[in-house]
Amino acid sequence: MSPKVILLVEDNPDDEALALRAFAKNNIRNEVVVARDGSEALDYLFARKAYQGRDPAGLPQVVLLDLNLPKVSGLEVLRQIRADERTRLLPVVILTSSKEEQDIVEGYSLGANSYVRKPVNFDEFLAAARQLGLYWLLLNETPQRQPG
Template sequence: MIEKTILLVEDNADDEVLTLRAFAKNNIKNQVVVARDGAEALDYLFAEGAYEGRDTNDLPQLVLLDLKLPKVDGLEVLRRIRADTRTELLPVVILTSSREEQDLVQGYRLGANSYVRKPVNFDDFLEAARQLGLYWLLLNEAPPRRSG
């Protein structure tokens, strides 16, 4: 089982590169699986489509979830994660540029563990990535993994 994988759900190529650069610069060496839309994220988590046959017990330690995604939006991805017993306890951090209060409220209502607005400035983004990695990958006590 691969430990401490991060699932980055991000459709913006620039934000994807920025996130990966920020992790590398902050010495966060975890494997990062990138899903570029909500449907791909769900396929990865539930071993469907292109990920059929993947071990569903091998869940990421953390999901970084954008909200404004093609195919299936981030809130629906979150809803489906929380609705399945295999993934209901999976830590999900919404990482978005959305400034809409309704997204924030609905994200927490659907069970997001955290809601972080993407900083525009690269140095601020680096610091946010460092803190996310430090907290969610090192300090946070993750829930036990369920098989199913």
Template sequence: MVDVNQRVILLVEDNPDDELLTLRALRRSNFHNPVIVVRDGAEALDYLFVQGRHAERDPDIRPQVVLLDLHLPRLDGLEVLRRLRAHERTRTLPVVVLTSSNEERDLVESYQLGVNSFVHKPVDVTAFFEAVRQLGMYWLVLNELPPPRSS
């Protein structure tokens, strides 16, 4: 069971290999925060808006950070970001795009939609682990969130 005071990570990733690498990188960096994994954009919104198959979860558990892939089934990451920023409850939620996309338009549109950070997934495993370690250090240890807004 997840405690509302724990700094939860929401990982939105459809690639099982990238999911495993991210989880390993967090553990190796000694981040033992709960990680909620969803595998498509629609499920990410269900989790964040406490609806659908996630309607029964504790709505007071707010992720400290969302690690969002862009190329997702059902609803892509840019549309997820667009919907998060349009809603008062999730407007200030930290979102880091963690993607293999090298498309400049993905980078530009992500920032236009209000992403907090855009990170290319390094191909090299060591570099990937280091990138996740640095993300974890900043978003889980150093960064402070504003209080949640009501819906």
């Protein structure tokens, strides 16, 4: 069985460091692949460009997706994930600082599995990371193989 990878799509270096620290403090030892913009996230998922040699069947256990990303927005990344047979069932958690109701509605409309606002303080972020890890990495069941 391959290790459960987390794809963290985050362009803010401070939020990236915070997430990685929170995972470590919660003993979430999964490999975390960081994509720093929407284009890089799609390249990783579909094994293109810098990720060309990666097996595209080896999908992450969960995608933690920021919305406000350079190059390709988080909502567009989600749209492309859901439009492709290989990735349409992939669990995607929107993890963002956006409090816009429209972002929540659009995220769920495009097929997000969950929408989590990034807590501002570290202790709250730590608790959120623990809950995300417990649910998405241990409790949640995903299909063994994606269709296609």
